[in-house]
Amino acid sequence: MQSPDASFDVLLESALPELRPIVEKVARQERITEAEGLLLFEKGSLGFVGALADGIRQRLHGNKVYFNRNFHIEPTNVCIYTCNFCSYSRQYKHRDDGWELGLEQMLDIVRSFDNKPVTEVHIVGGVHPKMNLEFFCELLQKIHAHRPELHLKGFTAVELDYMFRKAHLTREEGLRKLRDAGLQSLPGGGAEIFHPEVREQICADKVDGAGWLDIHGTAHKLGMHTNATMLYGHIETYAHRVDHMARLRDLQDETGGFNCFIPLKFRNGDNDMSHVPESTTVEDLRTYAIARIFLDNFRNVKAYWPMLGRQTAQLSLDFGVNDLDGTIDDTTKIYSMAGAEEQSPSLSTEQLCDLIFAAGKVPVERDTVYNELHVFEPDEVVA
Ligand code: SF4
Numbered sequence: 001m002q003s004p005d006a007s008f009d010v011l012l013e014s015a016l017p018e019l020r021p022i023v024e025k026v027a028r029q030e031r032i033t034e035a036e037g038l039l040l041f042e043k044g045s046l047g048f049v050g051a052l053a054d055g056i057r058q059r060l061h062g063n064k065v066y067f068n069r070n071f072h073i074e075p076t077n078v079c080i081y082t083c084n085f086c087s088y089s090r091q092y093k094h095r096d097d098g099w100e101l102g103l104e105q106m107l108d109i110v111r112s113f114d115n116k117p118v119t120e121v122h123i124v125g126g127v128h129p130k131m132n133l134e135f136f137c138e139l140l141q142k143i144h145a146h147r148p149e150l151h152l153k154g155f156t157a158v159e160l161d162y163m164f165r166k167a168h169l170t171r172e173e174g175l176r177k178l179r180d181a182g183l184q185s186l187p188g189g190g191a192e193i194f195h196p197e198v199r200e201q202i203c204a205d206k207v208d209g210a211g212w213l214d215i216h217g218t219a220h221k222l223g224m225h226t227n228a229t230m231l232y233g234h235i236e237t238y239a240h241r242v243d244h245m246a247r248l249r250d251l252q253d254e255t256g257g258f259n260c261f262i263p264l265k266f267r268n269g270d271n272d273m274s275h276v277p278e279s280t281t282v283e284d285l286r287t288y289a290i291a292r293i294f295l296d297n298f299r300n301v302k303a304y305w306p307m308l309g310r311q312t313a314q315l316s317l318d319f320g321v322n323d324l325d326g327t328i329d330d331t332t333k334i335y336s337m338a339g340a341e342e343q344s345p346s347l348s349t350e351q352l353c354d355l356i357f358a359a360g361k362v363p364v365e366r367d368t369v370y371n372e373l374h375v376f377e378p379d380e381v382v383a
Pocket residue numbers: 079080081082083086087088089125126127158203206
């Protein structure tokens with residue numbers, strides 16, 4: 001394997017003249033500007049941005065690729081909001097077509113993993129008008145009492161914004177309550193595209209970009225780690241993507257609380273934006289690579305394989321990605337309902353390891369906050 005520095009030298013020789021300053025900055029480990037980020041989207045070929053991003057990934061992680069053993073709980077898909085890209089939710093008046101899990105049903109899901117070596121439960125769903133802060137505090141307390149070592153990650157900023165407003169609490173008060181009930185970190189959903197020009201067209205009625213960032217910033221200040229996403233490949237421009245990532249980069253400078261960045265591909269199955277074509281695989285990989293280059297203060301870039309498909313996710317490991325999320329165990333419907341390749345998303349640990357080894361990388365099981373739990377060997381019998 002070529003060292004990152006050697007590969008940057010090669011890239012410098014072959015780069016378009018206007019892109020050479022970007023290679024020089026990356027080689028010197030300097031931050032690129034928003035204008036340079038835009039230039040990468042406009043002029044950077046897949047080979048070019050991929051090689052640059054791969055050099056950064058190698059510098060940060062060597063050949064290690066992370067995953068965790070997790071499962072999801074989706075309390076409901078009933079939602080008061082009407083995001084145009086959403087294939088998953090059902091309005092309250094049509095709730096009979098959706099699902100609404102009670103506490104015991106959700107605890108049964110947790111109990112079904114009693115003998116499995118999972119380390120995290122990921123809880124997200126629609127914004128149900130009758131599932132409130134007290135309900136979720138009780139859920140967290142009960143899960144924690146049943147399995148204290150399980151990391152509890154849950155609730156998008158969209159769910160939290162509604163929960164806290166309904167409880168007449170500030171964001172800090174609400175987050176403190178959830179944290180006291182056992183919540184340890186937040187996932188990154190609900191970010192979509194922050195810029196109002198886009199947000200007003202795809203999800204006008206939910207928390208705005210500033211609110212999303214404020215909830216995550218508040219969580220960081222309370223010592224909670226969170227993730228960040230970007231829903232790309234619909235009506236947004238390259239400038240909107242750069243603006244989105246710049247807002248995240250600024251908050252990360254302030255708090256350092258983001259664990260990872262997860263670009264999410266827009267899927268057009270069965271929603272109000274079905275007429276919008278999906279992005280190509282080339283565009284997907286370019287987006288991952290440019291995110292890796294632009295977000296110099298994010299240590300990890302994750303490909304969420306149930307949305308991207310396991311083969312493109314595997315390919316993304318050469319385009320800046322160093323994390324493949326988790327085993328998931330067929331416990332999420334968010335993307336399968338939008339027509340993603342993975343209709344029953346579940347990978348055994350062995351399958352995940354095989355996928356990573358086949359890409360020439362080393363699988364490493366991590367916990368939610370990226371502590372390494374186990375580095376796998378190629379001939380290891382995987383439990
Ligand atoms: S994306 Fe989330 S907030 Fe929007 S309608 Fe779907 S479930 Fe509700």
